[in-house]
Amino acid sequence: xxxxxxxxxxxxxxxxxxxxxxxxxxxxxxxxxxxxxxxxxxxxxxxxxxxxxxxxxxxxxxxxxxxxxxxxxxxxxxxxxxxxxxxxxxxxxxxxxxxxxxxxxxxxxxxxxxxxxxxxxxxxxxxxxxxxxxxxxxxxxxxxxxxxxxxxxxxxxxxxxxxxxxxxxxxxxxxxxxxxxxxxxxxxxxxxxxxxxxxxxxxxxxxxxxxxxxxxxxxxxxxxxxxxxxxxxxxxxxxxxxxxxxxxxxxxxxxxxxxxxxxxxxxxxxxxxxxxxxxx
Amino acid sequence: xxxxxxxxxxxxxxxxxxxxxxxxxxxxxxxxxxxxxxxxxxxxxxxxxxxxxxxxxxxxxxxxxxxxxxxxxxxxxxxxxxxxxxxxxxxxxxxxxxxxxxxxxxxxxxxxxxxxxxxxxxxxxxxxxxxxxxxxxxxxxxxxxxxxxxxxxxxxxxxxxxxxxxxxxxxxxxxxxxxxxxxxxxxxxxxxxxxxxxxxxxxxxxxxxxxxxxxxxxxxxxxxxxxxxxxxxxxxxxxxxxxxxxxxxxxxxxxxxxxxxxxxxxxxxxxxxxxxxxxxxxxxxxxxxxxxxxxxxxxxxxxxxxxxxxxxxxxxxxxxxxxxxxxxxxxxxxxxxxxxxxxxxxxxxxxxxxxxxxxxxxxxxxxxxxxxxxxxxxxxxxxxxxxxxxxxxxxxxxxxxxxxxxxxxxxxxxxxxxxxxxxxxxxxxxxxxxxxxxxxxxxxxxxxxxxxxxxxxxxxxxxxxxxxxxxxxxxxxxxxxxxxxxxx
Numbered sequence: 080x081x082x083x084x085x086x087x088x089x090x091x092x093x094x095x096x097x098x099x100x101x102x103x104x105x106x107x108x109x110x111x112x113x114x115x116x117x118x119x120x121x122x123x124x125x126x127x128x129x130x131x132x133x134x135x136x137x138x139x140x141x142x143x144x145x146x147x148x149x150x151x152x153x154x155x156x157x158x159x160x161x162x163x164x165x166x167x168x169x170x171x172x173x174x175x176x177x178x179x180x181x182x183x184x185x186x187x188x189x190x191x192x193x194x195x196x197x198x199x200x201x202x203x204x205x206x207x208x209x210x211x212x213x214x215x216x217x218x219x220x221x222x223x224x225x226x227x228x229x230x231x232x233x234x235x236x237x238x239x240x241x242x243x244x245x246x247x248x249x250x251x252x253x254x255x256x257x258x259x260x261x262x263x264x265x266x267x268x269x270x271x272x273x274x275x276x277x278x279x280x281x282x283x284x285x286x287x288x289x290x291x292x293x294x295x296x297x298x299x300x301x302x303x304x305x306x307x308x309x310x311x312x313x314x315x316x317x318x319x320x321x322x323x324x325x326x327x328x329x330x331x332x333x334x335x336x337x338x339x340x341x342x343x344x345x346x347x348x349x350x351x352x353x354x355x356x357x358x359x
Numbered sequence: 360x361x362x363x364x365x366x367x368x369x370x371x372x373x374x375x376x377x378x379x380x381x382x383x384x385x386x387x388x389x390x391x392x393x394x395x396x397x398x399x400x401x402x403x404x405x406x407x408x409x410x411x412x413x414x415x416x417x418x419x420x421x422x423x424x425x426x427x428x429x430x431x432x433x434x435x436x437x438x439x440x441x442x443x444x445x446x447x448x449x450x451x452x453x454x455x456x457x458x459x460x461x462x463x464x465x466x467x468x469x470x471x472x473x474x475x476x477x478x479x480x481x482x483x484x485x486x487x488x489x490x491x492x493x494x495x496x497x498x499x500x501x502x503x504x505x506x507x508x509x510x511x512x513x514x515x516x517x518x519x520x521x522x523x524x525x526x527x528x529x530x531x532x533x534x535x536x537x538x539x540x541x542x543x544x545x546x547x548x549x550x551x552x553x554x555x556x557x558x559x560x561x562x563x564x565x566x567x568x569x570x571x572x573x574x575x576x577x578x579x580x581x582x583x584x585x586x587x588x589x590x591x592x593x594x595x596x597x598x599x600x601x602x603x604x605x606x607x608x609x610x611x612x613x614x615x616x617x618x619x620x621x622x623x624x625x626x627x628x629x630x631x632x633x634x635x636x637x638x639x640x641x642x643x644x645x646x647x648x649x650x651x652x653x654x655x656x657x658x659x660x661x662x663x664x665x666x667x668x669x670x671x672x673x674x675x676x677x678x679x680x681x682x683x684x685x686x687x688x689x690x691x692x693x694x695x696x697x698x699x700x701x702x703x704x705x706x707x708x709x710x711x712x713x714x715x716x717x718x719x720x721x722x723x724x725x726x727x728x729x730x731x732x733x734x735x736x737x738x739x740x741x742x743x744x745x746x747x748x749x750x751x752x753x754x755x756x757x758x759x760x761x762x763x764x765x766x767x768x769x770x771x772x773x774x775x776x777x778x779x780x781x782x783x784x785x786x787x788x789x790x791x792x793x794x795x796x797x798x799x800x801x802x803x804x805x806x807x808x809x810x811x812x813x814x815x816x817x818x819x820x821x822x823x824x825x826x827x828x829x830x831x832x833x834x835x836x837x838x839x840x841x842x843x844x845x846x847x
Binding site (some may be wrong): 255 | 586589590593594595597598600601604605607608609610611612613614615616622626841843844845
């Protein structure tokens with residue numbers, strides 16, 4: 080499914096993370112290939128966001144490896160990981176609320192610019208050039224969202240944006256780091272059906288137009304169905320199953336972890352042919 | 360000219376997809392809240408449209424005229440103190456206002472600059488000739504050393520946030536005072552400080568008059584403000600503010616959070632140290648007590664009053680607070696203007712409708728006359744003191760306030776009662792508050808005329824505190840600061 084000849088964009092190899100005795104992730108294997116969209120689903124507390132936190136360097140894995148384009152990135156600080164080409168958004172929005180919309184995006188280019196403070200103070204050529212490039216990049220990234228983040232909003236503070244637009248701005252900010260892999264943490268949470276549909280289209284465009292590999296955490300099954308090349312189901316830090324959407328969504332263990340153990344539902348769910356059933 | 364920048368916006372707005380009305384509404388709502396209605400809002404908008412550089416130029420030019428209007432050396436000294444406080448607030452703004460680091464050791468950088476200049480420009484080291492570097496040599500040395508010191512202080516604190524950082528840096532600030540007091544008295548002078556420091560001297564010229572120092576400080580302030588504005592609008596400034604807003608998200612957006620924090624410490628240290636050099640050169644002496652916590656609190660008060668996060672705010676706050684403390688509040692008459700002025704202004708702003716305001720003022724006047732008459736019939740000595748202040752206010756209040764011939768004890772009791780009344784005033788609501796306001800106002804006037812006027816050193820602190828409280832209620836973001844939103 081994944082394999083082209085080159086190294087996958089991100090590869091988690093038997094990754095484990097424990098906080099003392101609490102096992103947050105247990106021997107998790109996860110691969111996202113080039114231009115692939117993979118969704119991670121699972122009930123609350125399954126360890127989905129923890130996967131993101133391990134990839135981006137917030138937590139250091141207890142065991143196992145994280146490889147980005149074939150290179151190990153375990154133990155790097157978040158800003159170093161991001162500079163390699165991994166960007167993320169947050170489930171609970173974490174914008175720079177009291178900065179303007181365009182400044183939010185421009186701030187994310189820090190790692191890819193080099194002007195020292197004194198160059199900025201004296202406005203030396205390199206600082207000027209970088210500032211121009213950063214501005215152009217920010218405008219380009221914001222234009223990706225069309226009228227939603229249109230020009231007249233750029234100078235407004237981020238807190239004046241609506242909830243849905245804040246989610247868009249988070250994606251725009253992540254894009255400004257020039258990523259190869261984008262981690263989206265519940266991009267459709269709190270959106271109305273119309274906006275949810277838009278998010279589905281947007282994620283497709285991110286892959287098709289920008290050529291990104293995308294790992295998405297999402298609860299909305301319509302979104303998951305609409306975007307995913309592959310779905311991974313997590314529960315209690317363990318991978319329950321992995322495969323195309325239809326297969327994962329009807330997997331008895333997935334149904335059970337979402338709906339609870341109901342004998343009749345289990346019997347019904349076991350009806351379609353689906354590999355290993357009945358473990359748990 | 361004025362209409363032009365708006366027209367394209369309007370056309371864009373009209374072309375908008377109608378489904379995105381919510382944002383529009385929020386944005387307009389914010390606009391409505393930020394601008395006052397009517398002509399005041401127009402002035403606000405027009406003021407905001409003026410660029411940053413013209414504003415700095417006008418402020419600098421205005422500052423350059425000031426010494427020409429000052430008549431005596433005391434006034435020039437007040438001006439110098441004000442510029443120093445403004446410069447210090449400007450430096451503090453970097454770590455507190457931009458990077459969001461509660462740095463309570465800031466005052467030590469100021470002391471470091473002053474002591475550094477003192478050692479390099481006096482006979483303290485290497486006697487009897489001493490070291491007498493010119494300013495163009497010593498200032499860069501001090502600036503670089505201060506930057507390094509900022510890094511060293513920042514290193515252990517870079518992983519700490521909030522309260523922990525405050526405690527650690529406070530320790531550093533206190534350590535500086537202890538250090539200069541106790542270590543190597545033959546070099547640092549101990550409590551006697553360092554005396555006979557050279558004036559600032561560079562390229563064969565030297566600053567001899569206080570007006571010279573005023574202009575030197577003014578130039579330093581304008582240059583620092585310009586440099587910091589350029590820095591604020593660059594990648595470094597954005598990184599600082601991003602770290603203040605959300606350190607975790609900033610890290611995820613390629614910003615090396617710890618290094619950016621260290622830079623904030625370092626830049627603040629350089630500004631403070633430069634202020635310290637001028638202080639040392641102008642004062643001729645430096646003592647450990649010049650760099651103790653009370654002055655640090657004053658710098659914080661200046662920054663908060665002006666508006667943390669804003670360059671103009673830091674400068675304005677520093678100037679206002681310093682001029683208020685050193686200038687106006689030293690003389691009883693002017694302090695009286697400020698006292699009664701603040702009370703009246705607060706009443707005018709807060710009391711609606713105006714009929715109620717007039718009623719309260721009239722009731723206070725009548726109340727005073729009645730109380731004065733009653734007290735006078737009981738005991739003549741109880742009103743024998745009369746107002747302690749001078750000038751027309753005292754004449755006007757002579758037969759109104761009750762001040763005994765020996766006002767200290769009665770005044771102190773009155774002061775405590777006044778505090779209780781103020782607290783009660785906050786607790787009660789509605790009509791009882793309006794009624795309670797009358798004796799409170801009267802008692803405030805009595806206490807002022809009885810004891811407070813006679814003790815300016817205490818009074819000015821109380822007044823500044825009161826002004827800060829009023830300010831914080833009316834404009835939590837400070838005079839020129841912009842409103843901060845935590846979570847919406």
